Amino acid sequence: MNERMLLEDGLKQLSLSFSPQSVEKLLRFSDLLLEKNRVMNLTAVTDPTEVVTRHFLDCAVLAPYLPAGQTVLDVGTGAGFPGVPLAILCPDTVFTLLDAQRKRVDFLQETIAALGLSNCTAVHARAEEFAKAHRAAFDVAVSRAVAELRVLCELTLPMVRVGGAFYAMKAADCMDEVGSAAHAFAVLGAPAAELLHYTVPHAGVERTMVRLQKLEDTPDRYPRRFKKIQTDPL
Numbered sequence: 001m002n003e004r005m006l007l008e009d010g011l012k013q014l015s016l017s018f019s020p021q022s023v024e025k026l027l028r029f030s031d032l033l034l035e036k037n038r039v040m041n042l043t044a045v046t047d048p049t050e051v052v053t054r055h056f057l058d059c060a061v062l063a064p065y066l067p068a069g070q071t072v073l074d075v076g077t078g079a080g081f082p083g084v085p086l087a088i089l090c091p092d093t094v095f096t097l098l099d100a101q102r103k104r105v106d107f108l109q110e111t112i113a114a115l116g117l118s119n120c121t122a123v124h125a126r127a128e129e130f131a132k133a134h135r136a137a138f139d140v141a142v143s144r145a146v147a148e149l150r151v152l153c154e155l156t157l158p159m160v161r162v163g164g165a166f167y168a169m170k171a172a173d174c175m176d177e178v179g180s181a182a183h184a185f186a187v188l189g190a191p192a193a194e195l196l197h198y199t200v201p202h203a204g205v206e207r208t209m210v211r212l213q214k215l216e217d218t219p220d221r222y223p224r225r226f227k228k229i230q231t232d233p234l
Ligand SMILES: C[S@@+](CC[C@H](N)C(=O)[O-])C[C@H]1O[C@@H](n2cnc3c(N)ncnc32)[C@H](O)[C@@H]1O
Pocket: 075, 076, 077, 078, 079, 080, 081, 082, 098, 099, 100, 101, 104, 125, 126, 127, 128, 143, 144, 145, 146, 155, 226
């Protein structure tokens, strides 16, 4: 199967509805990513087939959890994962992609313009700084491969509104990490973690989504300064 067939078949296996335009945009994003990856470090994945499986189909698993009209923050989006594939697959959901690395955000801004993604904005900022002006400002936060859960939750949950949710994309064997973060979940206002296990189509990779529903406001003292978050995690 070529990349287009893998992508379409994988999206069907995930029971996702998608337009021909979405497939075109995803394949164009893959081209832009791999082209830019030759001159700057965006992803360890260099094979177009693996861009489809390890990036696009992995990220697509989140699409059913992001209803139209909701605002979604992708914390530590890097080269745009999971945010860009989700913005393509959920055109009526509004995405903010956040990253601390200027060059990655520049790439994302160019990509968003090239793909005509009117529901997506890339912002250069550190999450703990961005949180000061964006407390409880988003319906949903998502994040993949950024930090361990205790750290990640302090960076992210303050920006989710009560009644919203945070989805952390993790490896299949993240139970110890989830167990260690129980105190952080409770302190930050999202006490009950729910684990959603899945297999990425055509990659055969087992993964876990950690869903945290925000039930209470996060106390104003969080997030702390990054050094404190790292050296003294909740
Ligand atoms: C390993 S990359 C993962 C990128 C992407 N989420 C993915 O799954 O491919 C981690 C990214 O998180 C960003 N990052 C780490 N700490 C951050 C923070 N406090 N605020 C914003 N971005 C952060 C880094 O700049 C980097 O681009």
